[in-house]
Amino acid sequence: MSEAEDFARLMRELKDRGGLSYGVLARRLHTSTSTLHRYCNGEALPAEFAVVDRFARACGASAAEAVDLHRAWLLADARRRAGATAPDPVPVPVPVPVLAPDQAAAAVEAEPERTVVVGPAGMVGRAAGTGPTGAESGARPSWYRRRAAGVAAAGLTAGAVALALLAVTGPDRGTPHAGAGPGAGIGTRGSGGSASAAATPSAPGAAPGATPTDPATGTAQPSASSGGSATASAPASASAPAPVPGRAPAAPLKAAVRSHVWAAGCDHAYLAERGPGSVPPPPVQADAPAWATAQRAVHAGSQIVEITLHGTGGGAVVLEGLEVRVGARRTPPAWNVYQMSQGCGGGLTPAVFAVNLDAPRPLARPVAGNDAGNRLPAPAFPMRVSADEPVVLRVEAVTTGCDCDWSLDLRWTSPAGSGTLRLDDGGRPLRTSAATGRPVYGYALEQGRWAR
Structure with missing residues (x-):
């Protein structure tokens, strides 16, 4: 049974036991009946955990059942993200025979006329992802040409040099390898605005990823709040590779980072330069990344970041600590504040790591939560994570005095x-x-406009 099917089974069991119809549950979850049908049939997966939490509460799930449902959703969501961002296969260079000048001359005389180009680019084309087609792969090497023996020998010599360089540099200098240096773990932008962050091994000479800078001035660049979740990934093998002397290991972790998480799923505020007449109505939380990007808006006063971690190998990984790095501090812009909701409430206050960005050296401090009167213990390192046991970290950063660029380093x-x-x-x-x-502006639904 797949992760999505297991999650759907748990939802059906809770719904059947709760005795509520799809229509009643859909209204409590603020979704459509057809969408809820798809969740329970395994045809779709909720994009936000808030939907899963409200479903469990509406069905009267116990604390243990809610935990099981949350864990099943995390595994299914991780599988969905992994499927959406599967890396392209690593191309393999094709060995090319090197002939002596007299053999090349004989081969040229025997080979019919072709129109392909001879040279080093032809030799390394497969490593760059432009290898021969299926029709060419079964034919004679494409670098033969009908010319004099001296020209053919020169072309073959250039090909041999290119092949030698390929052997030294590897099949693809942009492809991460297990045990690679600081570049290992840098992935590609996937669907839904997902982008990978760099894995920075602790090794001599390996510097952590830096804040983007202006190439002309060297100063830190402010970034508009971008959408989606960021996936920090590193290659993994079936078994843990032995450390290579002089090289730091690649991180055996994948991290899905959600940077637009609203308190209780509805309460948040953004700063935007545009006037209220030019700003569209507030979105739902799932559409917040695209809305904020279109308005060039930034998080106002606070920001909640949720990181879902799971291992990529067969063994467990120990998470030792979380460090906060502030890359730039600027004077807050004199923009308008747009509240996404006029107020909402919930019985769940998750346990978080609280970060005060105004501190000279911000720290991630664990804070306990509350679930309908039941205390939730504060998160504490070290933590254990594996492919079958994901971990979710929630970080809430606040500021009252700066426009801050910041990031997190997970040891x-x-x-x-x-x-x-x-x-x-x-x-x-x-x-x-x-x-x-x-x-500060809030959206007046009855008037269809932003109002103070």
Whole structure:
């Protein structure tokens, strides 16, 4: 049974036991009846955990059942993200025979006329992802040409040099390898605005990922709040590779970073330069990344970041600690504050790591939560994570005095070694700005406009 089917089974069991119809549950979850049908049949998966939490409460799930449902959703969501961002297969270079000049001359005389180009680019084309087609792969090498023996020998010599360089540099300098240096773990932008962050091993000479800078001035660049979740990934093998002397191991972790998490699923505020007449109505939480990007808006006063971690190998990984790095501090912009909701409530206050960005050296401090009167213990390191046991970290950063660019460094240890994993907003720093004294607007539904 797949992770999505297991999650759907748990939802059906809770619904049947609760005795509520799809229509009643759909209204309590603020979704459509057809969408809820798809969740319970395994045809779709909720994009946000808030939907799963409300479903469990509506069905009267116990604390243990809610935990099981949450864990099943995390596994199914991780599988969905992994399927959406599966890396392309690593191309393999094709060995090319090198002939002596007299053999090349004989081959040229025997080969019919072709129109392909001879040279080093032809030799390395497969490593760059432009290898021969299926029709060419069964034919004679495409670098033969009908020319004099001296020209053919020169072309073959250039090909031999290119092949030698390929053997030294590897099949693809942009492809991460297990045990690679600081570049290992840098992935590609996937669907839904997902981008990978860099895994920064702890090794001599390996520097952590830096805040984007202006190439002309060298100063840190402010970034508009971007959408989606960022996936920090590193290659993994079936078994932990032995450490290579002089090289730091790649992080055996994947991290899905959500940078637009609203309190109780509805309460948040953004700073935007545009006037209220030019700003569209507030979105739902799932559409917040695209809305904020279109308005060039930044998080106002506070920002909640949720990181879902799971291992990529067969063994367990120990998470040792979380460090906060502030890359830039600026004066908060004199923009308007737009509240996403006029107020909402919930019986769940998750346990978080609280970060005060105004502190000279911000720390991630564990804070206990509350679930309908039941105390939730504060998160504490070290933590254990594996492919079958994901971990969710929730970080809430606040500021009252700066427009801050910041990121997180997660320290980890595994049998293959140790290092750090950079957690940011799709390769760019997270950005949170103070909003004290700025005009505050809320959306008046009855009037269909923003009002103070």
